Amino acid sequence: MYTHEIRERFTEHFVKAGHTSVPSASLILDDPNLLFVNAGMVPFKPYFLGQQTPPFNTATSIQKCVRTLDIDEVGITTRHNTFFQMAGNFSFGNYFKEGAITHAWELLTSSVDDGGFGLDPDRLWVTIYQDDDEAGDIWHDKIGIPRERIQRLGMADNYWSMGIPGPCGPSSEIYYDRGPEYGKEGGPVVDDTRYIEIWNLVFMEKERGEGTGKENFEILGPLPKKNIDTGLGIERVACILQGVDNVYETDLLRPVIDVAEELTGAPYGARHADDVRFRVIADHCRTALMLILDGVAPSNEGRGYILRRLLRRIVRSARLLGATHETMERFMETVRRTMTPSYPEIEDNWERIRSTAVAEERAFLATLESGEKLFTTIAEDLKARGETVFPGSDAFILHDTHGFPVDLTAEMANEQGLTLDRDAFDRHMQDQKARAKADNRAKKHGHANLSVYRPFVDNHATVFTGYDTLEDEGTILGMVSNGQLVEKATEGDHVDVILDRTPFYAESGGQMADHGELSTAGARLKVNDVQKIGKKLWVHKTEVTGGEIAVGMKVEGKVDPQWRHAARQAHSGTHLIHAALRQVLGPTAVQAGSMNKPGYLRFDFNFNRPLTDGQLKDIQDIANSAVDADYTVNTIETSLDEAKKMGALALFGQSYGDWVRVVEIGGPFSMELCGGTHVDHASQVGPIAVLGESSVGSGARRIEAYTGMDSFRYLAQQQSTLTTVATSLKAPADDVPERVDQLAARLHDAERAVARAHQQALQSKADEFVAHAQRLNNVTVVAESVSDVEAKDLRPMALDVRNRLGNEPAVVVLISSTGDKVPFVVSANEQATGNGINANSLVKTIGQSVNGRGGGKPDMAQGSGSDATGISHALDAVLDDLKKQG
Ligand code: SER
Numbered sequence: 082m083y084t085h086e087i088r089e090r091f092t093e094h095f096v097k098a099g100h101t102s103v104p105s106a107s108l109i110l111d112d113p114n115l116l117f118v119n120a121g122m123v124p125f126k127p128y129f130l131g132q133q134t135p136p137f138n139t140a141t142s143i144q145k146c147v148r149t150l151d152i153d154e155v156g157i158t159t160r161h162n163t164f165f166q167m168a169g170n171f172s173f174g175n176y177f178k179e180g181a182i183t184h185a186w187e188l189l190t191s192s193v194d195d196g197g198f199g200l201d202p203d204r205l206w207v208t209i210y211q212d213d214d215e216a217g218d219i220w221h222d223k224i225g226i227p228r229e230r231i232q233r234l235g236m237a238d239n240y241w242s243m244g245i246p247g248p249c250g251p252s253s254e255i256y257y258d259r260g261p262e263y264g265k266e267g268g269p270v271v272d273d274t275r276y277i278e279i280w281n282l283v284f285m286e287k288e289r290g291e292g293t294g295k296e297n298f299e300i301l302g303p304l305p306k307k308n309i310d311t312g313l314g315i316e317r318v319a320c321i322l323q324g325v326d327n328v329y330e331t332d333l334l335r336p337v338i339d340v341a342e343e344l345t346g347a348p349y350g351a352r353h354a355d356d357v358r359f360r361v362i363a364d365h366c367r368t369a370l371m372l373i374l375d376g377v378a379p380s381n382e383g384r385g386y387i388l389r390r391l392l393r394r395i396v397r398s399a400r401l402l403g404a405t406h407e408t409m410e411r412f413m414e415t416v417r418r419t420m421t422p423s424y425p426e427i428e429d430n431w432e433r434i435r436s437t438a439v440a441e442e443r444a445f446l447a448t449l450e451s452g453e454k455l456f457t458t459i460a461e462d463l464k465a466r467g468e469t470v471f472p473g474s475d476a477f478i479l480h481d482t483h484g485f486p487v488d489l490t491a492e493m494a495n496e497q498g499l500t501l502d503r504d505a506f507d508r509h510m511q512d513q514k515a516r517a518k519a520d521n522r523a524k525k526h527g528h529a530n531l532s533v534y535r536p537f538v539d540n541h542a543t544v545f546t547g548y549d550t551l552e553d554e555g556t557i558l559g560m561v562s563n564g565q566l567v568e569k570a571t572e573g574d575h576v577d578v579i580l581d582r583t584p585f586y587a588e589s590g591g592q593m594a595d596h597g598e599l600s601t602a603g604a605r606l607k608v609n610d611v612q613k614i615g616k617k618l619w620v621h622k623t624e625v626t627g628g629e630i631a632v633g634m635k636v637e638g639k640v641d642p643q644w645r646h647a648a649r650q651a652h653s654g655t656h657l658i659h660a661a662l663r664q665v666l667g668p669t670a671v672q673a674g675s676m677n678k679p680g681y682l683r684f685d686f687n688f689n690r691p692l693t694d695g696q697l698k699d700i701q702d703i704a705n706s707a708v709d710a711d712y713t714v715n716t717i718e719t720s721l722d723e724a725k726k727m728g729a730l731a732l733f734g735q736s737y738g739d740w741v742r743v744v745e746i747g748g749p750f751s752m753e754l755c756g757g758t759h760v761d762h763a764s765q766v767g768p769i770a771v772l773g774e775s776s777v778g779s780g781a782r783r784i785e786a787y788t789g790m791d792s793f794r795y796l797a798q799q800q801s802t803l804t805t806v807a808t809s810l811k812a813p814a815d816d817v818p819e820r821v822d823q824l825a826a827r828l829h830d831a832e833r834a835v836a837r838a839h840q841q842a843l844q845s846k847a848d849e850f851v852a853h854a855q856r857l858n859n860v861t862v863v864a865e866s867v868s869d870v871e872a873k874d875l876r877p878m879a880l881d882v883r884n885r886l887g888n889e890p891a892v893v894v895l896i897s898s899t900g901d902k903v904p905f906v907v908s909a910n911e912q913a914t915g916n917g918i919n920a921n922s923l924v925k926t927i928g929q930s931v932n933g934r935g936g937g938k939p940d941m942a943q944g945s946g947s948d949a950t951g952i953s954h955a956l957d958a959v960l961d962d963l964k965k966q967g
Pocket residue numbers: 119120121122169241281282283310311312313
């Protein structure tokens with residue numbers, strides 16, 4: 082049974098049973114604790130926690146998931162995919178354990194003709210949480226599974242949570258016995274390869290607090306309702322139903338292995354180590370494609386880093402299999418073919434996906450090349466010294482600085498007859514990990530403890546009235562100071578104020594929070610920042626500038642109108658720049674982030690090369706033409722689905738069922754999902770002055786611009802700078818560029834003339850020295866002081882003079898003085914050193930007289946001192962030495 086059919090049967094089964102079919106959310110949801118969506122339940126989290134009322138009681142979805150924690154297991158085990166499709170059914174206070182168990186059993190064991198998967202019931206085993214007798218009884222009494230095929234496991238295996246605070250509960254897992262050829266008898270507790278887990282039924286009834294790992298966390302209490310969250314691994318079911326050995330050989334991934342065989346020349350199924358590489362390629366190609374589809378671009382941190390790592394592992398694996406050319410495009414093409422039937426949006430985004438992946442491959446191949454050069458230098462040096470061990474520290478540098486994979490280093494070392502010191506390399510890696518962990522911990526501790534807000538998030542939502550007004554009255558629901566709830570605050574206190582109603586915009590969607598003031602009859606508070614907690618509680622970060630306030634008081638909130646005015650300009654300006662950018666660069670330039678605050682905006686987007694001046698100018702022109710056209714700005718509240726149908730640009734962070742706000746400027750000109758505050762008419766944005774564009778990591782660019790009066794001031798400042806330059810050049814402003822070019826050319830000529838004159842001066846000095854050479858004990862000696870010859874010129878000068886003294890023993894001693902430095906150099910020819918003259922000891926003699934130090938070799942040594950008054954003494958001392966040495 083093909084994977085697409087497995088998906089369809091799953092959805093159909095649950096839709097028939099009354100579930101609403103919900104499309105997969107993006108892999109990237111707006112949850113700072115989650116890099117990627119890693120389970121089907123993630124988009125439904127607010128429903129489980131009771132933060133939002135679900136628009137349905139039961140739902141079913143096939144969610145795109147990425148888990149990279151087990152990345153090293155990929156290809157080694159039979160069942161680890163970094164990208165997988167989790168099919169689930171969900172009940173929000175509707176059915177519970179019995180419903181979930183019956184639904185799952187029916188779908189798995191109904192015959193194929195009846196729409197099921199037709200699995201043999203005798204091959205199914207289940208696990209339950211250790212004391213969940215209720216689940217055990219349902220499996221036994223209702224379903225009829227013999228007790229010996231119901232096994233009990235502890236917290237680590239059968240109590241599910243997201244690994245972070247959120248909903249949790251005991252679970253029951255369904256396993257399929259693949260037969261004795263896959264491992265030992267005894268059920269999943271004995272062997273989880275032979276008995277492969279296919280479906281996890283979570284009885285979501287508790288809320289988990291902070292803690293670590295799967296067992297060590299606090300349970301905060303029951304959820305408002307008893308819920309069901311299940312997850313069936315589509316890939317694993319495919320593996321069983323297609324009768325293949327592992328998930329990498331199922332219909333969606335196997336074609337990539339075939340292409341890899343063709344491109345690398347290596348056969349699949351011949352050597353275990355190679356097979357792992359084939360599977361890594363198949364798995365990672367699909368994950369990479371799906372991540373790029375959802376807007377991730379390769380970079381050195383966060384999500385982008387994971388993508389980069391996946392792409393690099395593909396390139397590396399292909400190379401280790403014998404590929405000598407680029408392979409990425411063919412691989413991606415193959416995934417495109419297998420995945421498009423389920424994800425038709427791949428087609429619309431294909432060009433962006435292809436070019437991103439190929440660009441990363443090229444960049445990495447270049448890295449590998451430079452790493453190979455460094456490797457060769459190290460290896461040759463080792464071999465020249467007769468060493469046989471390739472040091473772990475060098476492998477670490479290759480890995481860390483050059484992105485050079487360690488197993489490649491190991492293989493190349495072997496080819497050179499060297500053995501990599503793997504232990505030392507691992508130690509370096511451990512140290513690096515410990516450093517990174519310490520960093521993360523520091524970051525975490527920097528975050529405020531949000532648990533004090535918990536009761537407010539659960540019970541109240543702040544009403545935001547700031548789209549329509551800048552002034553409104555609200556009641557203080559609570560106050561927090563230094564992480565603790567407080568009842569009162571007085572002048573000088575810094576306190577977070579939670580209001581039931583506020584006109585202040587809280588930082589979100591890239592727009593900085595409003596500034597302004599809160600006041601009562603007797604107190605005033607300055608609002609410096611406003612943050613949203615749990616998406617619905619507005620927390621005002623304030624400083625009490627006079628009087629006293631207490632919880633329960635009514636306060637008048639006033640947003641600084643100037644601030645808001647300029648903030649609206651900047652945010653609408655951001656949309657205009659975004660729209661203009663897409664017109665100029667095409668839809669592959671996908672937004673990667675933005676920030677705007679009064680008068681200023683920056684907009685980051687995924688794009689592989691710098692923009693040309695012409696493109697930047699066009700973007701600025703188009704954005705300003707929209708201002709000039711004075712387009713109307715409309716906001717429309719609607720469902721996510723409707724918004725997408727309208728063509729609104731939906732970015733990360735939205736999930737199905739969200740009520741969204743669409744901001745439209747000039748109809749088709751710009752339409753985006755956005756909760757920000759905007760101007761009413763485009764002309765109110767004022768001029769938009771683009772400052773420039775820059776790189777913010779590989780494949781990501783940034784445009785910065787000013788809006789409104791800041792734009793005007795910036796342009797006026799530019800103008801005034803130009804006028805000042807024009808005045809000093811005594812030229813009209815329009816001629817400035819040409820005049821500056823001319824000046825630069827003249828300066829260049831003048832510099833060359835000075836350099837030539839300098840060379841000639843040095844040359845004639847050298848002539849003079851040669852003429853003044855004296856003979857001491859059969860040695861030709863030049864010992865002179867010069868002024869204003871810098872250290873860098875002194876050495877070539879000494880060599881030049883020495884060469885001109887002929888083949889008799891000769892030594893040249895030059896001491897210069899430049900500012901407060903006294904550089905000196907001694908050079909002796911071979912004949913002189915043969916006579917026992919040593920430049921190194923002569924510079925020591927000089928050093929003593931000029932308060933300096935120096936060193937070098939017997940034929941050439943130099944140094945520097947600081948006491949120019951000792952120069953003539955130094956020359957005498959050198960001559961004395963030479964007399965003695967001779
Ligand atoms: N949330 C559970 C899991 O990810 C079941 O869907 O396994």
